[in-house]
Structures are given as structure tokens and as C-alpha cells.
Amino acid sequence: MRRLLLGSDPRLPRMLGYWAATCLLYIIGGILLLLSVRAGAADQRSALIVVAMGSAGVTAFALLVRASAALGIAPSTLAIWQAMYAMAINVGAYVVTGPLRGVYLIFLLVVMVFCAFSLRPRHTMLLCTYALGMLGATMLWLVATYPATYPAYVEGVHFASAACALVSVTLLTGEMSKLRLRLKRQKEDLVAAMTTIGKLATLDELTSLANRRHMNELLVAQERRLEPAGEPTCIALIDLDFFKSVNDRYGHAAGDAVLRRFSEAARSELRAQDVLARWGGEEFLLLLAGTPLAQAVTVVERMAARVAAAPVTVAGSDVHITFSAGLAERRHGEPFADTITRADKALYSAKSNGRNQIGVG
Ligand SMILES: Nc1nc2c(ncn2[C@@H]2O[C@H](COP(=O)(O)OP(=O)(O)OP(=O)(O)O)[C@@H](O)[C@H]2O)c(=O)[nH]1
Numbered sequence: 001m002r003r004l005l006l007g008s009d010p011r012l013p014r015m016l017g018y019w020a021a022t023c024l025l026y027i028i029g030g031i032l033l034l035l036s037v038r039a040g041a042a043d044q045r046s047a048l049i050v051v052a053m054g055s056a057g058v059t060a061f062a063l064l065v066r067a068s069a070a071l072g073i074a075p076s077t078l079a080i081w082q083a084m085y086a087m088a089i090n091v092g093a094y095v096v097t098g099p100l101r102g103v104y105l106i107f108l109l110v111v112m113v114f115c116a117f118s119l120r121p122r123h124t125m126l127l128c129t130y131a132l133g134m135l136g137a138t139m140l141w142l143v144a145t146y147p148a149t150y151p152a153y154v155e156g157v158h159f160a161s162a163a164c165a166l167v168s169v170t171l172l173t174g175e176m177s178k179l180r181l182r183l184k185r186q187k188e189d190l191v192a193a194m195t196t197i198g199k200l201a202t203l204d205e206l207t208s209l210a211n212r213r214h215m216n217e218l219l220v221a222q223e224r225r226l227e228p229a230g231e232p233t234c235i236a237l238i239d240l241d242f243f244k245s246v247n248d249r250y251g252h253a254a255g256d257a258v259l260r261r262f263s264e265a266a267r268s269e270l271r272a273q274d275v276l277a278r279w280g281g282e283e284f285l286l287l288l289a290g291t292p293l294a295q296a297v298t299v300v301e302r303m304a305a306r307v308a309a310a311p312v313t314v315a316g317s318d319v320h321i322t323f324s325a326g327l328a329e330r331r332h333g334e335p336f337a338d339t340i341t342r343a344d345k346a347l348y349s350a351k352s353n354g355r356n357q358i359g360v361g
Pocket residue numbers: 206239240241242243244245247251252253254255256259280281282351355
């Protein structure tokens with residue numbers, strides 16, 4: 001039911017909210033008009049025509065707002081149509097209400113204020129010109145046709161006050177619109193900044209792998225999740241071999257390129273649920289959830305082969321990358337910190353035994 005009424009367009013509830021507010025104004029305006037008829041100040045037939053046109057317009061706009069997305073009508077275009085129609089009805093009410101007609105000049109201002117929420121300053125300016133043009137022409141016609149009912153000095157004062165108020169409100173709403181646009185832009189910047197901060201908080205800048213902080217968060221989450229399930233999980237600590245000599249021989253930038261190449265090559269051998277994080281300078285931690293030790297050894301061997309086959313070319317010569325790894329399967333209920341300590345010891349053995357190999361702890 002809600003979907004039928006409000007549709008799936010997220011802007012629709014807000015647009016219908018504005019419509020409901022304008023609807024309330026139409027009702028108040030209509031009641032005032034009918035009260036004028038009752039007081040004998042307004043002609044009944046003319047008043048009923050204005051009320052009928054107002055009601056028809058309100059209904060038509062409710063349907064148009066609901067169907068605007070399907071019809072491809074932009075909310076701002078619809079707002080302009082609504083404002084123009086409301087202004088025309090107001091001027092109509094002004095004509096038929098008699099001595100109380102000044103009330104409808106205030107309603108014109110309210111329509112203008114509404115525009116501040118949905119229109120650009122240029123459009124509110126155009127609407128102001130339209131309202132004043134229509135009001136001025138109508139007043140001239142009234143003064144020329146019925147000078148006794150619409151004395152020139154009264155219409156002159158009405159027009160001058162309406163013009164001052166409309167222009168002031170237009171300028172103010174213009175400022176409001178600019179403020180609204182600035183706030184919208186700032187909100188977009190804020191969302192973009194939050195996204196960047198989110199990335200910086202979880203990703204390593206150089207390699208785009210998960211960073212140590214994020215990996216620690218994942219390990220805590222994994223500890224909680226795995227406790228009852230008791231699935232096998234392995235940790236591998238991976239350390240590039242003789243990396244210092246790459247830096248010393250080819251420079252820091254070449255070292256960075258090696259770190260990036262290793263990351264790309266290693267990651268390409270992993271499944272979506274495996275997480276490789278940069279744990280420190282040239283040290284990486286691999287989390288293989290739902291993977292028993294034998295399978296984890298195969299994964300790391302595959303990674304080693306892929307990394308070895310992806311040398312980095314620096315100053316015309318190929319720099320081959322190898323790494324040593326320490327693997328450990330998490331024991332049931334064991335904190336990950338202890339599993340990592342065992343993997344670290346296994347890595348130390350792999351290094352001591354000549355590097356470019358996998359140690360198991
Ligand atoms: N280019 C670059 N080098 C880094 C970065 N982080 C750490 N390093 C360097 O990595 C080197 C690590 O050196 P070592 O710990 O001696 O390791 P290694 O030379 O690989 O020796 P083994 O691990 O024993 O094979 C140091 O020279 C660090 O300055 C980085 O982000 N970029």
C-alpha cells in the first residue's frame with residue numbers, strides 16, 4: 001500500500017510532503033474565499049469557479065507528483081508548474097474576493113518561500129517576475145474596468161507592497177537556495193571524505209592490501225565466529241627474501257615496486273574469502289579461513305610460484321622475488337595471537353634453513 005502511494009523513488013515522499021503543505025494552503029485560501037461569499041463581499045459563482053480550479057489543480061498535481069518519475073518530469077520543473085499555477089489561482093482569488101483580497105497577496109509570498117526549498121535562484125527570480133507581471137496586468141485591468149470597486153490608489157498601494165515583499169522574499173530565498181546548494185555540495189564532499197577515510201583506515205596505501213589494523217579487526221571477528229563452528233583456519237606469515245638488498249641496490253622506489261608486484265601476484269592466487277594483509281614493512285599475514293593445513297601449504301606454494309614468475313624490471317634487469325613463509329593451523333579455541341606466534345617461529349625456521357621455502361609450526 002505504502003509502495004503504491006509513495007512509489008520507489010526516494011525523492012517522492014519529500015515531494016508529496018510539499019504537495020500536502022500546498023494542499024493545506026489551498027484549503028485555507030478556499031475557506032477564506034467562501035467566508036467572503038458568506039459575508040456578501042464576494043460573488044458566489046466566481047468564487048466557486050476559483051475554488052473548483054484550485055481543487056482540480058491540487059488533484060492534478062498530486063497525480064503528476066506521483067507519476068513524475070515515470071513521465072520523466074524533473075522535481076524542479078514540477079515545482080515551477082505548481083508555483084505558477086498557485087500564483088494564477090491566487091490572482092484569481094484576489095480578483096473575486098472583494099475588500100478582503102489583500103490576504104491573497106500574502107499567499108503569493110508563501111508560494112515564493114516554498115520555492116526556496118526546491119528551486120534555483122534564477123528560477124525564483126523568473127517566478128517573481130511572472131507573479132508581478134500577472135498581478136500588475138490584472139490590477140490595471142481591474143482599475144480600468146471597475147474603478148469604483150478597485151480604486152487606483154488602493155490597487156497601487158497593493159501592488160507596491162506586493163512588489164516590495166515579493167522582491168525581498170525572492171532575494172532572500174535566492175540566498176537560501178545558494179545556502180542549500182552549498183550544504184548539498186558540502187554533504188557530498190563529506191561523504192567522499194568519509195569513504196576515503198574508511199579506505200585509509202582499512203587499506204595499506206602502497207599495496208592496497210588490508211592493513212594491519214584491519215587484519216586485527218578481522219581476526220577478532222573470526223575468533224568470535226569460528227569458536228562454535230570449529231572450522232580449520234590457517235595463518236601464514238610471509239616475508240620477502242633479501243628485500244633490503246633490493247632497496248640498497250636499486251633504490252627505495254624499486255623496493256616499493258617489488259612490494260606492489262608481490263601483492264598483485266600473491267592476491268591473484270587467493271580466493272575471495274582469503275585475506276592478505278601487509279603486516280609490516282616486507283612482511284605479510286595471510287588468513288585462510290575454512291582451510292586445513294595441507295590445503296594451506298598448497299595455496300602458499302601456488303603463491304610462491306606465481307610470485308617467482310612475476311619479476312620486476314628495474315633499470316633493464318629483472319628483479320626476481322622470493323619469499324619465506326611460516327604456516328600454522330589454529331588450534332581449537334586458540335587465540336590468533338598464539339597461532340601467529342607459532343607461524344612466526346615457523347617463518348624463522350624457513351629463513352634459517354635457507355629462505356624461499358615454507359615452514360610449518
Ligand atoms: N622500499 C621499501 N622498503 C621497505 C618498506 N618497508 C620496509 N622496507 C625495508 O625492508 C627492508 C627489510 O630488511 P630486512 O628486515 O633485513 O629483511 P631482508 O633484507 O628481506 O632479509 P630477510 O628477511 O632475512 O631475507 C629494510 O631495508 C626496510 O627499510 C617499504 O615500504 N618500502
